[in-house]
Amino acid sequence: MDWSIQEVARHAGVTSRTLRHYDAVGLLPPSRVAAGGTRRYDRTAIVRLQRILLLRELGLGLDAVGRVLTEQTDEARALRDHLDGLRRERDRIDRQIGSVRRTLAALEAGLGTGNDDRETIMAADMLDGFDHTEHREEVEQRWGREAYARGDAWWRGLGAEQQQAFLREVGDLNADWQAAWRDGADPVGERAQALAGRHAAWLAGIPGTPGHTEGRPPAEYVLGLAEMYVADERFAANYGGRDGAAFVRDALTAWVEARP
Amino acid sequence: MDWSIQEVARHAGVTSRTLRHYDAVGLLPPSRVAAGGTRRYDRTAIVRLQRILLLRELGLGLDAVGRVLTEQTDEARALRDHLDGLRRERDRIDRQIGSVRRTLAALEAGLGTGNDDRETIMAADMLDGFDHTEHREEVEQRWGREAYARGDAWWRGLGAEQQQAFLREVGDLNADWQAAWRDGADPVGERAQALAGRHAAWLAGIPGTPGHTEGRPPAEYVLGLAEMYVADERFAANYGGRDGAAFVRDALTAWVEARP
């Protein structure tokens, strides 16, 4: 007693194409091939199909299903491995959701500023990585080419008015840095160290930043940026010039060194 | 001033192959093509690349990125749509994680019973869908061919000893049903209705069951099963025969009708 490919397909809730595919990859050969080459499936094949469909439904790939069914792999172990993969995938998506949400929030906060020349104004004038290759090389050496490129990509990918919105957000921080510096505060003193903590937390909030998911940027990253603040006048301007930036750098350096 | 494909690739943290691909799909043509066909990228191209990489990092597909960059699509809207997709994907994975975990738990609870003939004993003798096509058609009409096939696949996919373990778990429930019936309880009375509630909750706990994720099976599903309990003696046996199964059916029917 056996059944045609359509009967099996309808019952199992798949298409005949799927069954032919399973045959082609050796996962489920028909129990016999009748005259004219038509595939016939008996009870044993049906049971095998049902197990295949269960494992597929749980998300296993066809090769993993094949390994389980041919007993080369323990079923429980295959499922545990698969579970690990699923969890990693979910975490990855969670992180991506967070990034998209923050990017959206930044976008919407920046509405109404007009979007003329969004790709040119600041991107080309203020932060074009090709213009300050010395710092790029510095930073690349410290925390990896790839991470630099990604962090940089985030910033420039924002477009001009998003960058401006972002800069407005950080304006308070910068103003506080400048005030502290002009008041002659000690870089390793309480006031500057508190600012350094805020600064690091702010950095960690930038998607794409190394340490973003850990809530804390790595020391090398902070140090690399601190140096760049001083070396690049376009950054230094945010902190009241070279001397102000040097104050920020000293404070940040002390801060990371106090927190191994 | 422009740069070679390798310079751009290294800076951006991608491979030259990726840049050629972006060129091939029209996403990022080089700003000019030098003698010998070598690609050259200028500042504008770099900025465009950075925006591409940001959107890619957020998980958008290349076509969506293209639509955003050519201004045919609002960036915020594209991101919101994408966010919806990400959330659905995460929920799907969450459900799959749940299914795999429950399947694993069932597997591990069934250890030590031996695995001989796991594919034949009960799958072939007790629950082979091809043997009782009348009920299959009934149930298919009520809650859809696909769902039937999937629920059925889960059961038969478990293998014989998992099915036995599962039956042991449900043994209490069955025993209580039989006791209530033999005691002459009223199907719509308090005792039988409490059992019906337990029964529905048990059903909802089966991965692959319709309503599994909602924690409650749909009425049609419960009714379809209830009818099958009576019509199929192999099910009826679990409840003390046809009459006992009819008692269960009446109780379940009343239960679902009391809960729209």
Next chain:
DNA sequence: CGTAGGAGCTGACGCTGCGTCAACCGCAAG
């Protein structure tokens, strides 16, 4: 001046799991 090495180029296949034609065959009813 020949050559080795490095960078770039254009195809083209591979991966995952089938969906979707396309072209053809066999059998039974009208």
Next chain:
DNA sequence: CTTGCGGTTGACGCAGCGTCAGCTCCTACG
């Protein structure tokens, strides 16, 4: 004889590149 259904075997398509393969051009070196 035609129509129609159900079956067959290819083969392309998809997403985003990784990875050869085979060829050209330029430069530095012996």
